[in-house]
Amino acid sequence: MGQQVINGLFLGSIYALFALGYTLVFGVLDILNLAHAAIFMLATFVAVALVGHGLHILLALPAAVLFAGLVGLLLERVAFRPLRARTDSNISGLISSLAAATIIEAVALEIWGPNITRFPFGTLPDGPANQLRLFGGTVSRLQLTIIGVAVLLVLALTWLVQRTRLGREVRAVAESPRAARVLGVDVDRAIAASFFISSALGGAAGVLYGLAFNSISPDMGRGVELKGLAVIILGGMGSMPGAVLAGFALGLIEVFVVANLGGSWRDAISFAGLFLFLVLRPRGLLGAAATREA
Amino acid sequence: MRIAGRISLVFAAASLLLIGSARAETVVKIGAALSLTGPAAAYGAQQKTGILAAVEEVNKSGALKGIKLEAVIEDDASTKEQGIAVFQRFINKDKVAAILGPTLSNTATAADPLAQGAKVPVVAISNTAPKGITDIGDYIWRVSLTEGQVIPGALKRLQVKLGFKKAGLIYGNDDAFTQAGYNVMKEAVASLKLEVVGTQTFAKPDKDYTAQLTSLLAAKPEILVVSALVENASGIVAQARQLGWQGPIFGGNGFNSPKLIANAGPAAEGVYVGTAWNKVSTEAPNQAFLKNMAGRGHEPDQFCAQSWTGVMVIAEAIKLSGKGRRDDVRAGFLKLKDLPTPLGKFSFLESRDGSHDPALQVVKDGKFQIVQ
Amino acid sequence: MVEQLTDFYLTYQSTFGYIGINALLALSIYVSLSCGQLALGSAGFAAIGAYAGALATMKADLPLPLALLVSALLPALVAVPLGLPVLRLKGVFLAIATIGFGEVVRLGLVNWEYVNGAQGIVAIPQKASIWMIYLAVAVTLFLLWRIRGSKWGFALEAIREDEPAARTMGIPSTQYKLAMLVLGAALAGLAGGLEAHFTFMVAPNGFGFARVVDMLVFAVVGGAQVFYGPVIGAGFLTVLPELLRELAPLVGIEPGPLRLLVNGVILLLVILFLPAGLVSLPRRLSERRTARLVSRALAAGAPGGPPPEAPGGAGTAA
Numbered sequence: 001m002g003q004q005v006i007n008g009l010f011l012g013s014i015y016a017l018f019a020l021g022y023t024l025v026f027g028v029l030d031i032l033n034l035a036h037a038a039i040f041m042l043a044t045f046v047a048v049a050l051v052g053h054g055l056h057i058l059l060a061l062p063a064a065v066l067f068a069g070l071v072g073l074l075l076e077r078v079a080f081r082p083l084r085a086r087t088d089s090n091i092s093g094l095i096s097s098l099a100a101a102t103i104i105e106a107v108a109l110e111i112w113g114p115n116i117t118r119f120p121f122g123t124l125p126d127g128p129a130n131q132l133r134l135f136g137g138t139v140s141r142l143q144l145t146i147i148g149v150a151v152l153l154v155l156a157l158t159w160l161v162q163r164t165r166l167g168r169e170v171r172a173v174a175e176s177p178r179a180a181r182v183l184g185v186d187v188d189r190a191i192a193a194s195f196f197i198s199s200a201l202g203g204a205a206g207v208l209y210g211l212a213f214n215s216i217s218p219d220m221g222r223g224v225e226l227k228g229l230a231v232i233i234l235g236g237m238g239s240m241p242g243a244v245l246a247g248f249a250l251g252l253i254e255v256f257v258v259a260n261l262g263g264s265w266r267d268a269i270s271f272a273g274l275f276l277f278l279v280l281r282p283r284g285l286l287g288a289a290a291t292r293e294a
Numbered sequence: 295m296r297i298a299g300r301i302s303l304v305f306a307a308a309s310l311l312l313i314g315s316a317r318a319e320t321v322v323k324i325g326a327a328l329s330l331t332g333p334a335a336a337y338g339a340q341q342k343t344g345i346l347a348a349v350e351e352v353n354k355s356g357a358l359k360g361i362k363l364e365a366v367i368e369d370d371a372s373t374k375e376q377g378i379a380v381f382q383r384f385i386n387k388d389k390v391a392a393i394l395g396p397t398l399s400n401t402a403t404a405a406d407p408l409a410q411g412a413k414v415p416v417v418a419i420s421n422t423a424p425k426g427i428t429d430i431g432d433y434i435w436r437v438s439l440t441e442g443q444v445i446p447g448a449l450k451r452l453q454v455k456l457g458f459k460k461a462g463l464i465y466g467n468d469d470a471f472t473q474a475g476y477n478v479m480k481e482a483v484a485s486l487k488l489e490v491v492g493t494q495t496f497a498k499p500d501k502d503y504t505a506q507l508t509s510l511l512a513a514k515p516e517i518l519v520v521s522a523l524v525e526n527a528s529g530i531v532a533q534a535r536q537l538g539w540q541g542p543i544f545g546g547n548g549f550n551s552p553k554l555i556a557n558a559g560p561a562a563e564g565v566y567v568g569t570a571w572n573k574v575s576t577e578a579p580n581q582a583f584l585k586n587m588a589g590r591g592h593e594p595d596q597f598c599a600q601s602w603t604g605v606m607v608i609a610e611a612i613k614l615s616g617k618g619r620r621d622d623v624r625a626g627f628l629k630l631k632d633l634p635t636p637l638g639k640f641s642f643l644e645s646r647d648g649s650h651d652p653a654l655q656v657v658k659d660g661k662f663q664i665v666q
Numbered sequence: 667m668v669e670q671l672t673d674f675y676l677t678y679q680s681t682f683g684y685i686g687i688n689a690l691l692a693l694s695i696y697v698s699l700s701c702g703q704l705a706l707g708s709a710g711f712a713a714i715g716a717y718a719g720a721l722a723t724m725k726a727d728l729p730l731p732l733a734l735l736v737s738a739l740l741p742a743l744v745a746v747p748l749g750l751p752v753l754r755l756k757g758v759f760l761a762i763a764t765i766g767f768g769e770v771v772r773l774g775l776v777n778w779e780y781v782n783g784a785q786g787i788v789a790i791p792q793k794a795s796i797w798m799i800y801l802a803v804a805v806t807l808f809l810l811w812r813i814r815g816s817k818w819g820f821a822l823e824a825i826r827e828d829e830p831a832a833r834t835m836g837i838p839s840t841q842y843k844l845a846m847l848v849l850g851a852a853l854a855g856l857a858g859g860l861e862a863h864f865t866f867m868v869a870p871n872g873f874g875f876a877r878v879v880d881m882l883v884f885a886v887v888g889g890a891q892v893f894y895g896p897v898i899g900a901g902f903l904t905v906l907p908e909l910l911r912e913l914a915p916l917v918g919i920e921p922g923p924l925r926l927l928v929n930g931v932i933l934l935l936v937i938l939f940l941p942a943g944l945v946s947l948p949r950r951l952s953e954r955r956t957a958r959l960v961s962r963a964l965a966a967g968a969p970g971g972p973p974p975e976a977p978g979g980a981g982t983a984a
Contacts, residue, residue: 003537007504032758082938090757091704095886096937098879102930110923114335116525118557131536137508138538213501214557215529219333223499226769226875229762237759258505263495264467266505268773271766278763279751331922368911369922374865374872376907378680383911386676403788403867426788426867468776468871470785 003137004255010143012251013150014212017205018224019231019243020157021198027238028174028194029084031093035075036202037221037228038104043068043203044210044220045112048119057123061149061207068203069196075100076195081188101221108218118214146208153204154244157197161240170194174238230274236287245285319362322391322618324349324608325384326365326601327405329397332372333498336525336553337420337597338397342367344594344601345394347586352609361618363609370396370405377401378408385412391612392417392623394604397597399423399470406430415624419604420597422547423474428646435627435646437604437637439570441475441521441546444652446482448568449519449544451654453486455665456542460489462515464506464530466522467495475521475546483519491515496526503530507537517541523548524595528557535561542566551595555660562657566665571596571637572653573662583636603635678908679796683864685904686799690857692884692896693806694850699890701839701846702826704757706878707748707764708854710771711741713873715855716862717775720787723863730793730863737859738852745851749844768878775870786869787862794863802856803897810893822846883929887936889943898945903929 018040025033047064051057079096086092124142131138161167169190172180181187209224210216231250235242250270257269277284326345329338349365352358366388370377377396384390385408392415396402399421409416410431418436421427428434461483465476483490491513494506507530510518520530520543527549534543543565550569555562572580573596583602587594594602610633611626612618627646632639638650654665691708698705719737722728728736752763776783813819824832825839833839862868880903888899910925917924940946 003508004505007502007508010504011502026758030758032761079934079938086941092937092941094704094758094761095882096934098883099930099934099937102926102933106923106926106930109331109335109926114331114339116336116528116553116557121559138536140536209501213529214532215501215525217336217525219499220501223497223501226765229765233759233762255505258494259509262493263464263497263506264773264777267497268770268777271769271773274766275763275770278755278759278766282755282759331926335922371907371922371925374867374869375680375684378865379678379684379908382677382680386673400786400867400869400871403786403869404865407789407792407866423785426785430789468784470869473784 002135004259005135005252006137006139006143008252008255009248010139010147010212010251011255012248013147014205014209014247015224015227015231015251016244016247017150017153017201017208018228019235019247020154020240021201021205022228023232023235023238023240023243024194024198024201026232027240028170028191029080029093030090031080031097032090032229033075033198034094034097034225035079035101035104036097036198037225038101038108039068039071039075039199040202040206040209040224041216041218041221042071042104042108042206044206044216045108045218047207047210048117048216051119051123057119057211061204064207065200065203068206069200071104072195072197072199072202073192075199076192080195081191105218105221112218114217114219116215116217118216119211124211142211146212149204149208153201157201157240160197166190166193227270230270232284233274233277233282234284236284239284239286242284242286319360320618321362321364322358322612323364323366323388324605325380325388325390325393326367327370327377327380327384327393327395327397327401328367329372329401330367330369334372334397338369338372340595340598341395341397341419341601343587343590343592344598345605347590348602348605348609351586352605358609358612358618361612363605365605366390370401372398372401374401374404377405381405381408385409385414390414391618391620392608394419394601394608396421399427399474402427403430406434410434414620415608415627417604417607419600423470424478432646433624435607435642435648437607437640437648438600439547439648439650439652441478443647443649444570445475445478445546445568446485447652448566448654449479449482450486451665452517452542452544452566452568453488456517458488458516458542460491460514460516461519462492462494462510462513462517463490463519464494464496464503464510464522465520466498466526468497469523472498472521472523472526472548475548479519479521479546496522496530498523498526500526501529503533504537507534507539511537511539515541518543520545521548524551524553524557528554528562531558531565532561540564544568547596550655550662551597552593553595555657555662560660563660565657567655567657567662568652569596569655570650570652571599572655572664573599574655574664575636575638575653577634577636577638579634580636599636603637603640606635607633607640680865681904681908683796683799685901686796686803687857687861687864688881688884688900688904689803689897690799690806690853690860691881692888692900693803693810693893694853694857695878695881695885696890696893696896697810697846697850697853698843699885700826700893701822701843702829703753703843703846704761705764705847705850706761706882707745707767707847708850708881709873709875709878710764710768711745711851711854712858712861712877713768713771713775713868713870714741714744714858716858716868716873717781717787718855719859720790720862720868721781723793724787724790730798733863734794734856734859737862738856741851741855741858742848745848746844749847753840753843753847765875765878768873769875772870772873775873784870786867788867790862790866790868792863792866794860799860799864802860806853807894807897814893818842883933887933887943889945891942892945895943895945899943902944903932906932 043064047060050060079100083092131140169185173190231246235246254266257266328341349363368380370380402421403426410433416434420438422440424440424442466472492510549567611623614626614629615622631641640650643649655662656665694708715737718740719733722733722736821837884899885896889895914924
């Protein structure tokens with residue numbers, strides 16, 4: 001039982017980190033960025049390449065995260081900014097992000113091929129010597145590190161959004177771009193910053209995911225992208241605490257479904273839950289109920 | 295004298311023609327419909343290498359006098375839509391003598407009927423679904439052993455050796471290959487009178503199996519029986535070890551890849567694989583195959599070995615019937631018996647499925663080794 | 667010559683067939699888009715139609731027209747209880763809910779032993795021919811054409827432009843949206859049934875998220891503002907992989923990544939520069955030509971003076 005809780009928290013921490021970036025962009029721009037999973041994947045490959053060239057993982061991780069953020073900036077500039085003026089910007093934004101995701105996956109496929117790869121052995125200390133017993137289950141130092149990094153990033157993001165001027169500007173734009181502009185906020189910069197942060201978080205989630213499961217391939221985003229949707233709906237679109245709460249919740253729910261009903265039910269329950277929430281409580285656990293200003 | 299002159303002129307011309315045509319080669323095209331992109335891309339890539347290498351080898355050896363093989367390789371993107379399109383291209387545009395593939399069983403059930411209808415022989419090199427492949431018709435043949443031909447014997451040998459009585463099963467339920475494999479494993483376990491302490495499933499895109507494994511291990515099995523493709527297999531093995539499982543793990547054809555050891559590392563020690571290809575066989579055709587691959591700097595897996603064998607089988611069929619047209623290839627298949635291949639002595643069964651001795655391997659010291 | 671034509675036809679027969687099937691699927695997305703709804707359940711509806719049609723033929727021995735009727739009706743029936751709660755959702759939420767529906771259908775089929783789970787139903791008799799597929803497309807286009815010019819068409823467009831305003835004008839938007847969802851489900855189901863009887867087999871992994879994304883892309887690239895746009899998009903994007911197969915060796919990139927790259931770039935270019943799709947290309951090109959002619963004419967002549975003869979005349983823009 002304790003082991004399953006550990007399994008659930010571990011899985012949940014990665015879901016939470018992934019969903020955080022997803023929900024940030026949605027909160028600010030009302031757009032579902034389907035390229036998030038592709039950046040998630042790209043950052044992992046970059047980290048693997050850096051570690052392969054001798055860079056220590058403690059340096060490769062921030063480097064890959066920075067790279068992911070920059071790709072996010074590029075994405076915003078090329079694929080989203082030109083569409084902002086349009087009335088159907090959330091549909092066209094979705095499609096644009098889809099195009100970007102396809103291009104990124106094609107590039108990854110051409111550079112690294114279709115095979116799965118992993119971080120070189122010894123990137124992070126692993127093996128029986130690094131296991132701890134906790135609450136009746138085993139958890140590895142690697143898993144604890146990953147949970148720890150995820151929690152740190154969530155705290156850092158919370159601080160950024162609540163306590164800094166940039167965070168205030170982002171929240172203002174999320175509330176109403178027009179009002180924010182009137183108040184003197186550089187809307188373009190705030191949106192660009194949101195994308196940078198969102199993609200950086202996605203990249204971090206990717207590298208941690210890669211370290212955790214060591215099954216890295218150009219299509220590795222597939223498994224998480226739909227789960228990420230379930231998480232942000234459950235948590236409430238645009239709500240960052242919601243994404244974190246829902247990420248951990250979904251991780252735990254999935255693990256317990258598997259333990260008690262079997263693996264075949266796991267995804268079905270996730271999507272059925274997604275569906276129920278959308279129908280009964282579309283704002284999720286912690287989302288804002290009101291419609292948004294244009 | 296003029297008549298004699300004309301006759302000798304004609305005679306000279308005729309003999310020149312004869313000499314000329316004896317030196318001219320017929321090109322026989324073999325189509326290969328492979329998944330070079332999409333979820334099955336890793337297998338398609340291995341198959342492509344195996345096919346191209348085998349074709350080169352056959353042409354170099356000159357075994358098919360006057361006939362040169364040419365492989366036409368196309369990507370079916372792991373979808374049936376493109377699998378069908380590629381087959382139709384091979385049949386009507388490239389006019390191939392035979393088709394290898396497609397990689398996935400699902401694509402095969404959609405595309406093979408077209409070849410059957412057009413009377414073009416198909417040699418399946420990776421389809422392992424027990425039904426729905428060779429029973430499409432008498433032009434569909436198979437080199438890859440079905441899981442049913444491999445698993446029961448391997449599991450029985452292992453049970454005799456290790457003496458386990460309780461098994462935990464886990465399989466990928468969203469893939470035709472692994473689902474068919476599970477069905478066979480379930481039956482094999484039942485016929486060995488083993489107690490099934492638990493059954494779990496996962497989906498191909500999954501990377502985390504700890505929930506399923508924790509649940510299985512809590513029921514105290516004595517062996518884990520897994521039906522998975524290599525990308526899931528390596529994760530399952532690694533995570534099982536991480537959760538403290540030191541006991542044996544048994545897998546099917548999907549485990550038979552160097553990627554298992556590369557990705558799972560030390561966790562792969564003690565993993566048993568019931569497989570169609572004995573990688574460490576010392577038989578000459580296998581050693582020649584391995585040497586060829588080493589020369590290319592390529593680490594082959596089972597898919598590679600089976601594709602190479604597919605080409606060799608077609609080449610032998612052409613040799614047996616002396617000509618390289620579609621019906622000649624098929625006629626050759628009917629005659630083919632005990633062909634030495636990297637998979638062992640290969641023959642076709644009456645059902646047109648493949649037949650050769652399967653193998654039981656174990657991962658020891660970071661390498662696959664045969665279990666006697 | 668005749669042999670070459672026959673060979674050409676036989677080589678590309680399945681491509682022609684799939685152009686039709688994909689056209690129906692693209693139209694199933696379009697009918698919801700035409701009233702502003704991004705409903706992405708069509709892969710699930712197509713799966714229901716495909717399986718229902720295959721079972722109707724193989725287990726119930728129904729003749730093909732009846733089996734296809736089942737293929738179209740069953741998803742349409744399912745669309746009603748699905749639509750009622752879900753059509754209240756706005757924009758992206760509707761999209762996510764319908765994606766969720768599609769996944770639940772796929773997972774249900776994967777886990778259903780009666781239809782062999784992931785291996786699917788095989789050896790379906792190939793009863794659907796290309797003319798049947800195109801007949802279905804033609805009938806659908808005719809239907810949509812009639813809707814367009816009618817009071818229905820106006821209502822749908824009003825709902826798309828501004829739903830609250832349409833409602834204040836007395837248009838029962840929920841009923842219209844539901845009707846379009848049901849129509850879309852029927853079209854997708856019919857396409858599924860036709861595909862099942864054209865390609866000998868059906869399996870769950872042909873009806874996943876990637877498939878409905880393809881359908882959306884067909885509709886958007888072709889042009890989701892007019893009823894024939896999605897057909898153009900389906901045609902173009904179905905033929906594209908075959909074109910790229912010829913092209914790839916010349917360009918030097920592997921055909922697989924090349925195809926993905928080209929798909930992504932085309933989609934990006936269309937959404938950025940040609941949002942009304944490929945069907946709007948002729949109009950956009952001629953608009954630009956007119957604009958260029960007019961500006962040249964204005965620049966050449968003094969304000970108020972007669973413009974000099976521009977090539978073709980300033981007033982001859984098409």
